[in-house]
Amino acid sequence: MVLGVVMRTKGLRWPFPANLAEKITGHVIRAVTRRGKYLLIEFAHGTMIIHLGMSGHLHILPLSTPVKKHDHFDLLLEDRLMRLNDPRRFGAVLWHERGTTEEHALLGKLGVEPLEPEFSGRFLYEKTRNRKAAIKQVLLSGGLVVGVGNIYASESLFQAGIHPATPANRIGIARYEKLAQAIRRVLTTAIEQGGSTLRDFSGPDGRPGYFQNTRFVYDRAGRPCRVCGNSVQQIRQGQRTTFFCPNCQK
Numbered sequence: 001m002v003l004g005v006v007m008r009t010k011g012l013r014w015p016f017p018a019n020l021a022e023k024i025t026g027h028v029i030r031a032v033t034r035r036g037k038y039l040l041i042e043f044a045h046g047t048m049i050i051h052l053g054m055s056g057h058l059h060i061l062p063l064s065t066p067v068k069k070h071d072h073f074d075l076l077l078e079d080r081l082m083r084l085n086d087p088r089r090f091g092a093v094l095w096h097e098r099g100t101t102e103e104h105a106l107l108g109k110l111g112v113e114p115l116e117p118e119f120s121g122r123f124l125y126e127k128t129r130n131r132k133a134a135i136k137q138v139l140l141s142g143g144l145v146v147g148v149g150n151i152y153a154s155e156s157l158f159q160a161g162i163h164p165a166t167p168a169n170r171i172g173i174a175r176y177e178k179l180a181q182a183i184r185r186v187l188t189t190a191i192e193q194g195g196s197t198l199r200d201f202s203g204p205d206g207r208p209g210y211f212q213n214t215r216f217v218y219d220r221a222g223r224p225c226r227v228c229g230n231s232v233q234q235i236r237q238g239q240r241t242t243f244f245c246p247n248c249q250k
């Protein structure tokens, strides 16, 4: 039986369900199943879904376990607790009432992880046929692919030779294959070099600390492109700065 929940933040990728504690406190867990990175905790009246994102971990711990940094969410059980620790906050905790269409549609709606097998050029191509938004913003939105932040998006688009303002539905399959490869390469390099994915956010000086020496365009406005020597440019897209080479990216 669930005795309560503890939320130490308002949410991760999305806000935690506002009334989750009321929904599940006092209710018995019927089953716990896993689908990919989704953990489904089933109750008679609905399902709580936990997604681990790129850096989330679940631990089953004694009730008295001290809280550490990034411990965002606890599910309190009778003699222990289940704790979600997620430094990068790409994880999610969601609730779906039994029998709603949302319950079934949810898994299909979430973006895939770029290092998982279903992420491919074809996947990007098929999911963007009706999307006129700029590819950079589609990548950042999280609905298509999870965990591609601003640095990764700029770098991946450079490596794929795609201009960041290109409408997503104008990009063909061959270029999406290149982009999928570039995203995987950039993320893999970042993980190898960074050790900790936390360094993606910022160094001590508040500037991005991630793979600074190997970045092609990110944070290099006005400096020569490492490939063609032209000046790297910066533009605003949404609330974010995008860096690109107008010569290498079309």
Ligand SMILES: [Zn+2]
Residues within 6 Å of the ligand: 225, 226, 227, 228, 229, 230, 245, 246, 247, 248, 249
């Ligand atoms: Zn260039």
